[in-house]
Amino acid sequence: MDIQTHVLTHMQQVLPLAEPLPSPVHGRGTMMSGGDQEPDHYYVGIDVGTGSVRAALVDQRGVLLAFAEQPIKKWEPQFNHHEQSSEDIWAACCRVTKEIVQGIDAHRIRGLGFDATCSLVVLDKEFHPLPVNREGDSSRNIIMWLDHRAVSQVHRINETKHSVLQYVGGVMSVEMQAPKLLWLKENLREICWDKAGHFFDLPDFLSWKATGVTARSLCSLVCKWTYSAEKGWDDSFWKMIGLEDLIGDNYNKIGNLVLPPGASLGSGLIPEAARELGLPSGIAVAASLIDAHAGGLGVIGADVRGHGLTCEGQPVTSRLAVICGTSSCHMGISKDPIFVPGVWGPYFSAMVPGFWLNEGGQSVTGKLIDHMVQSHPAFPELQAKATARCQSIYAYLNSHLDLIKKAQPVGFLTVDLHVWPDFHGNRSPLADLTLKGMVTGLTLSRDLDDLAVLYLATIQAIAFGTRFIIETMEAAGHSLSTLFLCGGLSKNPLFVQMHADITGMPVVLSQEVESVLVGAAILGACASGDFASVQEAMARMSKVGKVVFPERADKKYYDKKYQVFLRMVEHQKEYSAIMNGS
Ligand SMILES: Nc1ncnc2c1ncn2[C@@H]1O[C@H](COP(=O)(O)OP(=O)(O)O)[C@@H](O)[C@H]1O
Ligand SMILES: O=C(CO)[C@H](O)[C@H](O)COP(=O)(O)O
Known part of the structure; x- marks a missing residue:
């Protein structure tokens, strides 16, 4: 053979192209008939x-x-x-x-x-x-x-x-x-x-x-x-x-x-x-x-009924799984191939069998946040204070931002501080590995407030990068309404809220924080023969935990920051042209 x-022989086992994912069955008995029963x-x-x-x-x-x-x-x-x-x-x-x-x-x-x-x-x-x-x-x-x-x-x-x-x-x-x-x-x-x-x-x-x-x-x-x-x-x-x-x-x-x-x-x-x-x-x-694809399997097929999400009445292709760890990967599926400039794919059956996959990405996201925080002069102070409170540095920074924001929304602290996040080149949608990171709005401050606000601006820049990828995918033919986030960064509530506010889309978090592992287990479950298809295992094993909705009142502010974001990369290209010109 x-x-x-x-x-193809193996693909024949999958559900027909673009068949809606089956809803989870709640009942007793063997694997095929679901399980309220103590799972065995x-x-x-x-x-x-x-x-x-x-x-x-x-x-x-x-x-x-x-x-x-x-x-x-x-x-x-x-x-x-x-x-x-x-x-x-x-x-x-x-x-x-x-x-x-x-x-x-x-x-x-x-x-x-x-x-x-x-x-x-x-x-x-x-x-x-x-x-x-x-x-x-x-x-x-x-x-x-x-x-x-x-x-x-x-x-x-x-x-x-x-x-x-x-x-x-x-x-x-x-x-x-x-x-x-x-x-x-x-x-x-x-x-x-x-x-x-x-x-x-x-x-x-x-x-x-x-x-x-x-x-x-x-x-x-x-x-x-x-x-x-x-x-x-x-x-x-x-x-x-x-x-x-x-x-x-x-x-x-x-x-x-x-x-x-x-x-x-x-x-x-x-x-x-x-x-x-x-x-x-x-x-x-x-x-x-x-790994990103396992995260996609772990989240994208969940039953969303009862959460007030527009994607409830829409095909599964309206969902974008975003797997955010050291990097972020944006996994969108479609019934027919969609060619999106600067976005990987279309790949047939590479994640959900029978569907085409487009994969946008940002090469460093978790790694960038860690880099910005750890290289700041106030990092030792942050570490000491977080340790004293038995908190992670991110939880400490988030509560510190809440203290200094006063009456305004926390995102407004970066009105004059902007970051372009391509410290390791741009994977999507510009597909330009020569691009570099940028920060505008620096002062002489070396204190914890300064570190916290830079951390916030970095998170926002990553979320603007996601918005840029979504807009590019939509311009090419995707129709997306809901984000499904997983990976280490999805444990950070500020990261999640900024993704909702900046993209204007609700963010679904899974019941199991370690959704990538659920995706890996889904593979094992399929191989065991306990489920008839990957789609069936996905629908039964991934579950919605929490939904974070965008703060609509802040939209104007983020639209302005997004304009600055897009302008920054144009400026970077101008600088390169000047320096490389004769
Ligand atoms: N509890 C947490 N709160 C906030 N951020 C976190 C937390 N845990 C991990 N992170 C972030 O997630 C990133 C790592 O995510 P992870 O999914 O573990 O990465 P990888 O799969 O690439 O090893 C880290 O760079 C860190 O910025
Ligand atoms: O290229 C990728 C997926 O196609 C991933 O970015 C890469 O595998 C690293 O993933 P992570 O950030 O979860 O460690």
């Missing part, structure tokens, strides 16, 4: 983010029964080079999984699903790590998603204007895999490229570790590797960019068996991995998802 046929089937979700690995034990209603988190190592050997270790990440997966299943009846665990950042893992022919650095340190065998080393390579790829680029918003991002592969070939030929046997996206590496199956997820290959769900690999692209060597061996090094997310892999969890994870051998393991 060729690759394409294999994918559990799934393990493992989520590998940029900064940590999280695992959760989730039941068939989508309720988190146990959660554990463990930080992972990151190296930045030089500016814009970001590396990780696949062995360190796997060890962290094992530690957190063992923790969440302690004391649990193992027979109830039916399936395992992984999601991870779309980082590039390099292994040799015997599956041993290979170095992705000039130091030859093979423990650092991952080029992380946010690594921007392959700038020259991505420029050359974009200059080809190859037709596959239409499916990544017209311009390939330096964060995708093709430029990184080309960088390895051009820079680490002997110690890495010539010895490499397997290039995995991190989510696929994890499912291989668990099952010994090298099949790739349609999600990772379509979104980051130029694979087409309909046409498979395009030889002419790889030849044109100088990576024709990957075509040999029927694409064995980058994947020649492609499965839809949630499909069951091989014979399930192999004994060695089962021992390491502390799970029963043979349980179903699912083809994985990229």
